[in-house]
Amino acid sequence: MTRLAQVQLTCPNCHRAFTTTVEQILDQSRDPTAKARLLSGQLNVVICPACGFQGALNIPLLYHDPEKELALIFLPMEMGGSDLERQQMIGSLTNRLMSQIPPEQRKGYLLQPKTFFSMESLVKEVLAADGITQEMLEAQQKKVQLIETLRQQADDPLALAATIGEHQDLLDEEFFYLLAMTIESYEAQGYPAEDLKKVQAKLLETTPTGQQLKARRDVMETFLKNPTRESLLEGLLSTEDEATREMLIAAGRALLDYAFFQALTHRIESSEDEAEQERLLALRKQVMEIRDRVDARAQATLNAKARFLQELVNSPDPIALARRRLHEVDDTFFSVLTLNIERAQAAGDRRAVEHLTWLGNALLSLLEESAPPEVRLINRLMEAQESEWDTILEREAGLVNEELAALADRLAEGMEETNNAVAERLHAIATRVRSRAQALSR
Structure with a gap:
């Protein structure tokens, strides 16, 4: 697991002091999400609890990936200090990492970590180890x-x-x-x-690539309009592009059952064209291979979400941990959370149900908090009664403009095929926003 530390900070915006949790030891072998957070710039991003000001802390840290034998230390230039103080920091971080590694797994590279004075140069080193060049x-x-x-x-x-x-x-x-x-x-x-x-x-x-992607999109749209075993098979037969087939299989995984393969086998056996039989046999083999890859990825994702949930449950400060890794809180995570709540209910573990429910509500609040102010306003309008819209818009007059209305319309367009009621409500919000914006401009 990633090693955490408590630090006292003063917000540069409101000048209020607060305590937060930061990461200084990132061990990819113990925390498979460490590299993703490092590369996405999601490390040590803190939010002032008083005013909401957000920023990334530039603090010393050590990144460890034993598979690639990487031990990389970041010492920000603004940290200053003498050579002796920098060596002491390097020694402290290295010793903290070594203390959590069994003696038999300690190797020489750990005693000679590479030091970087900019996060950009450290990230480039990590990418280079993955074969990503300058x-x-x-x-x-x-x-x-x-x-x-x-x-x-x-x-x-x-x-x-x-x-x-x-x-x-x-x-x-x-x-x-x-x-x-x-x-x-x-x-x-x-x-x-x-x-x-x-x-x-x-x-x-x-463009050639564009035409290929458009063809892929057309195949996917045709299947998604009528997702059946028959339409999945027809979609797979309509393309030789493996990426398109993988997307079809991922979207229609639940349809790849005995009946699907029975239908495909019937096609193979009823074909009188030898070349067509070979093509269908190759397709059946490829479908099974892709299915297994899709299943393995899905299971790995579920396992990662389950580990993250366990880390949150065990953390002394789950909110701080969630803020740093909010990009991992998605629909799959909430599915895992819901499953754990249901299991706790079945086991009669009331305390676990209450804690997990509290955690879920807290994470929803964090997601709302991290959204742009325009999105937060639209969410508030979606939750409010229509009779309350004008009052809400009056309080948020600075955000009431054509851009907000256009955003509501775009969100509505994205929902038209999946939830028409939500789309209609978003369009109604856009209409009301335009009306209020015109009134405010007079």
Whole structure:
């Protein structure tokens, strides 16, 4: 498990003192999420309990990955101090790590940890151990810059086409993933993403990778509109792209039962074309292999969520731990939490039920707290009676504008296929926001 420490801080915003928990020893072998938190910048992010100000602490830490024999120490430049003091800090962190490793597992590399004075250089070392080179990082940065260039050219067809033609080598699946994440980030923050969506549509139509991804999306949409064993089999037969087949199998995993394989076997046996029989036999083998991979990933995810839940239950400060790892609190985590509550209820463990229920409510509050103010306002309106909307909007007049209304409409559009009632309520909120915004502008 990750080693935690208590520190006393003073908020730079409201100047209130408070105590929080920080991480200084990250051991990937004991905490499989340590690397993900390091790479995502989610380490030692603290929130002032008085004013909500959020920031990342720059404090010494040690990252350990025994599989790759990495022992890396971060000593921030602003820490200052003499060479002796820095060596003492390195020795202290190393000894704390060594104390939790059995003697027979201690190796020489632990006695000579690499020291870094910037988090960026430490992260690059971790990535290099994973085979991610500086050239790969620079290539990703080029893609990010290209997204911004294309966004600026969204309304200039000639310039857009020219830029797309000049940068075909960058337009791979990673680029489309970065573009999708950029659009999602814009919308989550309430920024207009129409230009990026225009670029995305153009790229899907005119580039080889885009056309492949569009075909994949079309296959998935066809299956999801009518998710049956028959439509799953037809979808698998309609493509030779393994990634598309894996997405279909992940989405339709519950349909891969005896009846599905019986139907596929019947197709194989009834085919009179030898080449077609071979194709179907290869498909059956591939489906079973992909199914096993999907199951293994799903089980690994459930195990990780269960470990995280146990860490929260055992932690002396579960809220501080949850704040640092809030990105791990998702639908799967809540499914694991609900399962544990049901098991505690079945066992008659009232104390465990109460604690887990409290924890779930606290995590929901943290998720709400971490959302942008516009999203929090929309959530409040969703929970309130319609007769209370004007009062709420009046109190939050600074957020009442066309951008808020547009955000509510976009959220509604995302819900139209899955929950029409919620979509209609969001559209109603957007209409009310526009009305109030016009009234406030007079």
